[in-house]
Amino acid sequence: MAPALCVNCKTERALIKRPKNHAKLCKVCFIAIFEDEVHHTITSSQLFQPGEKVAIGASGGKDSTVLASVLKTLNERHEYGLDLVLLSIDEGIKGYRDDSLETVKRNAVQYDMPLTVVGYDELYGWTMDQVVETIGKKGNCTYCGVFRRQALDRGAKMLGIKHVVTGHNADDVAETVLMNLLRGDLARLSRSTSIVTGDDRSEVKRSKPLKYSYEKEIVLYAHHKKLDYFSTECIYSPEAFRGSARSLIKQLERVRPTAILDIVRSGEDMARLVPGESPSSCACKGNKTSPMVPAEDDIGGCGSQNGRTSGNEMAAMDKQLRENEAHEGLEVDVAMVMSESKNNGVKKHKEVPIRSGNGTSKSAPRQVRGNCSRCGYMSSQEICQACMLLEGLNKNRAQIQI
Amino acid sequence: MSSATDSGEIPITVDFSGGLEMLFDNQRRHSVSLPAVGTGGQPANIAFLIQHLCKNFMKDPRAELFVLDNHIRPGILVLINDADWELEGEEAYEIQPHDNILFVSTLHGG
Numbered sequence: 179m180a181p182a183l184c185v186n187c188k189t190e191r192a193l194i195k196r197p198k199n200h201a202k203l204c205k206v207c208f209i210a211i212f213e214d215e216v217h218h219t220i221t222s223s224q225l226f227q228p229g230e231k232v233a234i235g236a237s238g239g240k241d242s243t244v245l246a247s248v249l250k251t252l253n254e255r256h257e258y259g260l261d262l263v264l265l266s267i268d269e270g271i272k273g274y275r276d277d278s279l280e281t282v283k284r285n286a287v288q289y290d291m292p293l294t295v296v297g298y299d300e301l302y303g304w305t306m307d308q309v310v311e312t313i314g315k316k317g318n319c320t321y322c323g324v325f326r327r328q329a330l331d332r333g334a335k336m337l338g339i340k341h342v343v344t345g346h347n348a349d350d351v352a353e354t355v356l357m358n359l360l361r362g363d364l365a366r367l368s369r370s371t372s373i374v375t376g377d378d379r380s381e382v383k384r385s386k387p388l389k390y391s392y393e394k395e396i397v398l399y400a401h402h403k404k405l406d407y408f409s410t411e412c413i414y415s416p417e418a419f420r421g422s423a424r425s426l427i428k429q430l431e432r433v434r435p436t437a438i439l440d441i442v443r444s445g446e447d448m449a450r451l452v453p454g455e456s457p458s459s460c461a462c463k464g465n466k467t468s469p470m471v472p473a474e475d476d477i478g479g480c481g482s483q484n485g486r487t488s489g490n491e492m493a494a495m496d497k498q499l500r501e502n503e504a505h506e507g508l509e510v511d512v513a514m515v516m517s518e519s520k521n522n523g524v525k526k527h528k529e530v531p532i533r534s535g536n537g538t539s540k541s542a543p544r545q546v547r548g549n550c551s552r553c554g555y556m557s558s559q560e561i562c563q564a565c566m567l568l569e570g571l572n573k574n575r576a577q578i579q580i
Numbered sequence: 581m582s583s584a585t586d587s588g589e590i591p592i593t594v595d596f597s598g599g600l601e602m603l604f605d606n607q608r609r610h611s612v613s614l615p616a617v618g619t620g621g622q623p624a625n626i627a628f629l630i631q632h633l634c635k636n637f638m639k640d641p642r643a644e645l646f647v648l649d650n651h652i653r654p655g656i657l658v659l660i661n662d663a664d665w666e667l668e669g670e671e672a673y674e675i676q677p678h679d680n681i682l683f684v685s686t687l688h689g690g
Contacts, residue, residue, distance in 0.1 A: 194663075
């Protein structure tokens with residue numbers, strides 16, 4: 179097979195075949211185009227303000243390492259004026275996080291960014307090792323996920339930072355869209371497609387600058403730029419449902435690579451149909467605002483994607499948490515009927531008209547938001563999810579001690 | 581396209597990354613002498629290399645993390661001399677002496 183030439187520069191040998199449009203690119207053009215596209219996402223969604231201090235949620239893995247590298251490059255090239263720092267979470271899992279934290283420490287030097295590590299032990303009084311010792315392996319992903327969502331926010335608050343960016347990529351978003359579709363959870367589906375989550379009330383906003391970047395291209399970017407990243411699998415891994423969604427997406431990509439971005443776009447389009455949900459999309463499609471949604475339901479997942487065992491107990495825990503969420507704001511009709519039939523004491527749902535979907539209306543309140551009465555963290559309920567889980571854990575610990 | 585068949589083996593290097601090294605003795609780079617002729621009598625190609633690696637180099641029982649239904653698991657990228665194997669004919673690419681084949685997983689987290 180004669181080597182193909184790059185369709186962009188038409189001189190160098192093509193090394194990359196882009197999943198989104200099958201374009202064949204050489205290394206230099208690929209790196210430039212990948213960066214340009216992230217820049218386009220950032221500017222069209224108006225993600226950043228000049229002078230803003232931004233924390234990069236850094237795990238040492240491919241996504242957050244590429245995010246840090248690209249943001250540093252773009253910040254210098256396009257003079258965003260951002261003050262970038264690395265923020266890492268130590269879940270307290272021996273033999274898992276240690277090596278990746280070493281990678282983050284090297285990244286901090288390579289990218290000349292200050293690094294802060296916050297641990298579950300200091301935030302919650304529990305390491306994940308201790309949680310697993312108490313509740314067993316099954317269902318632990320739920321604890322870890324709930325804790326992690328808050329941990330990044332709390333770490334940012336400690337640093338006086340109001341914006342955390344994460345390395346979630348197009349494959350992650352597609353996976354979450356698919357999972358919520360399969361659960362029939364359109365409200366969550368809608369929120370998961372949003373590029374920015376969190377609002378003025380939540381103190382810390384979250385965004386996903388790599389939302390439209392293929393995982394494949396992120397890995398190739400890291401490879402061709404020789405970035406220093408670490409791949410690992412959580413030793414407590416199985417999150418079976420996400421694993422299945424991930425496998426399905428990768429199989430679809432093999433047959434039809436555009437499927438991943440198509441699922442992301444379908445998710446955004448469905449989000450527009452969900453009452454009160456304000457989907458974010460590229461400003462070049464006519465949506466000039468940068469709408470924000472509550473961060474609580476941000477994409478979960480922890481990189482444990484192989485799904486080797488069944489996750490029934492984890493699913494049950496997930497379900498329980500969800501049922502505990504008061505459906506005070508908008509939900510899709512099906513969810514309303516179901517929650518009303520299950521929970522007698524739930525407050526009345528507000529009637530909100532379905533929007534015409536022309537993209538001009540402002541985001542309607544969907545959940546009544548307040549703060550957790552225990553920890554003060556943003557929560558739509560009296561007690562936030564993390565405190566609920568901690569209560570259970572602490573009871574268990576007390577019992578064990580007695 | 582048969583420069584190495586005289587010796588009967590093709591010397592190549594095979595790299596694993598993105599977590600795949602775990603399946604191959606935690607070693608990133610392997611020097612491999614690949615039989616020049618595959619099982620069906622045809623020149624050794626990527627499909628044959630994958631079989632060869634599974635049989636002779638994999639130190640982990642979880643072969644399904646590398647190969648599913650006799651093909652490379654979706655989500656694992658294959659680079660032939662740094663080029664996406666999709667540009668080179670994928671499994672049918674005939675291995676040349678001193679090729680570098682990289683298997684990099686996109687499936688593992690950080």
